[in-house]
Amino acid sequence: MNAEMSVPARIMELIRAEGLPVGAHLPAQMLADRLRLSRSPVNQALGVLHEKGIVQREPNRGYFLASAISAPAAELAQQLGLDEGGSISAVYFRVAEDRLQGELPDAFSETLLKQRYELTAAQLQALLHRMHQEGWVQKKPGYGWEFSPMLTTPESLLQSYRLRLALEPAALMEPGYHITPEVIARCRAAELHLLHGGIKTDTADQIHDRGVRFHEALVEGSGNPFFIDTIKRVNRVRRLLSYRSMQDRKRYKQHCEQHLAILELLEQGRNEEAAGMLREHLSDTLKNLKKISRILKA
CATH class of the missing domain: 1.10.10.10 (Winged helix-like DNA-binding domain superfamily/Winged helix DNA-binding domain)
Structure with missing residues (x-):
């Protein structure tokens, strides 16, 4: 493959x-x-x-x-015969869950993954490629791999949202803030896609990536590299727990509606109101994550 x-x-x-x-x-x-x-x-x-x-x-x-x-x-x-990645995605989530459960060591060999998950050599390389691209494994000098420091506890995920709560609304208030009509249109289309059925049919990584794209697009409008770099780092390391939290998708309809309202305010140049709504949106998410802590601890 x-x-x-x-x-x-x-x-x-x-x-x-x-x-x-x-x-x-x-x-x-x-x-x-x-x-x-x-x-x-x-x-x-x-x-x-x-x-x-x-x-x-x-x-x-x-x-x-x-x-x-x-x-x-x-x-x-x-x-079209292009679905070879499906089996890799299934193994990917098994590895993520095993890592969160503490069943995989901090450092590991390719042989360990290949034997544990019954992978071909090509499947193993595809799996490692994806995990490396998403920032949660890295090659060790010489031989083997190691897991990057990740958010692996429910409290650490909540901490990441508290950081975002302080950072993201402030980014919208940066002098010279600008988000292009093309970016707004792209973000709006993604939200409407979810509201029109994608919440039920999209995979966890598709929903996660849509949320990442939305929030990073908003922060990138600030033009402030410190804001942008910080939010991208946070998004990379919260991926695993974020996937698990998606077992409960009831909250995503409200997420989409809030995202659309924020986009409309930014489109009208009402950044202060948009920042307030973004703060409310992140606060709501933080409360929802606390409610589903049993899933995060599962």
Whole structure:
């Protein structure tokens, strides 16, 4: 199995979530930034999608969407024979849960993962690639791997939200704050997608990434590299506990509605009100996480 074959499905999901129309330009760097990948696997994936007729390659211009994507990406990937990443995702979540349960050591060998989860060599490399890209494992000098320092307790997840509660609303009040209409439209489309059924059908990592993209887009509007770097670091390390908290999805309808209201205020230049609503939104999330602490401790 090609270690990068899950990337075409992720690109299709991004296209569907943002409602991109046929003919939309798909710059490799933009996709790489959004998916937190290097350009190499993205270019490979675009080549695969070109062969499948999903995108069209135009000389000296790049790739453009050739076919509308309305079905869930996982379903379309299966139809096109691009669903190899599904089995890796299942193992990925098993590894995450085992790590949270303390069943995996801080340092480990590739042989340990390969034998414990019955992986082929290619599947092992795909798994390690994803975990490394998402920031929760790193290569040891010489031999083996180790887990990065992560948020692995319910209290640490709550602490991360308290940090965000102090930081994110302040970012909206930075002098010269600016968020482009294109970014607002992209974020709005992602929220509407969830409200129109995605809350039930999207995977945990899709929902997590949508939330990360929304909050990072808001903070990036500040233009302040200290705000931006801090929020990105927090988002990387809270991923595992965030996945587990998604077992209870009832709160996401309210999340989407609050996100849409914040976007509308920013669109109107009412940043102070938007900052207040963002503070309320994060406070509500903090309260909800306390209520589902039994899931986080499971």
